[in-house]
Amino acid sequence: MSLVPSLTELAWALEPGALAGRTRFCTEPPEMAARVPAFGGTKDPDVAAIAALRPDLVIANREENRREDVEALEACGLRVMVTVIDSVEEALAAIAEIGRALGREAEAAALAAGVREVLAEPLPVGPVRVFVPIWRTPLLGLGGRTYGSSMLEAAGAVNVLAGRERYPQVTLEEVAALRPELVLLPDEPYRFREEHAAEFASIAPARLVDGKLLWWYGPRMAASLRELRRLLAGARA
Structure with missing residues (x-):
């Protein structure tokens, strides 16, 4: 079970x-x-x-x-x-x-x-600074000491909230000050949609992603890492 x-x-x-x-x-x-x-x-x-x-x-x-x-x-x-x-x-x-x-x-x-x-494959680009919101109101972000943050790091990203608690409450102004290069909008636990991308446009380009890339461990991990690396490479394209 x-x-x-x-x-x-x-x-x-x-x-x-x-x-x-x-x-x-x-x-x-x-x-x-x-x-x-x-x-x-x-x-x-x-x-x-x-x-x-x-x-x-x-x-x-x-x-x-x-x-x-x-x-x-x-x-x-x-x-x-x-x-x-x-x-x-x-x-x-x-x-x-x-x-x-x-x-x-x-x-x-x-x-x-x-x-x-x-994990042993060379990274396609240098470290990309990333912000991942996990809830909209209040705005919560993906912090450190979490599986999702570890996946970002393994994919070659720098989680801009890695030094914070697991899921800290933040403001858009705080996030902007951390200078992310990419915002990833997962569809779980909060279902971010295309219309939400505009809310982060002043901070960095925002991309909708399958939340399973960051939250699901198990048989999809290898494919998730490759997809995250593809997204990071796209941020530098």
């Missing part, structure tokens, strides 16, 4: 037959969502139904899921793996850990090797 959308995708990629349950937000890949039943959401899982399912393992995440739900599942006698993923390296470690739990060490190692291959 997985309570984390990106780790549900990972479990399916490693061993589809092992996945007995998911949350209603676990919708990737579509063929998985069509076959695996949902048991509540990431913040409100159906603890009683999950306990009745009696999974051998429940996969959770410290940021995605609530402590009280994890504790309730554990009180039902279930084994819960709580992942902590605030960097690319921690994501790779989680892939290995989940691979071991599913008996798919070789498949997990192959996924991690693909990511490390991309």
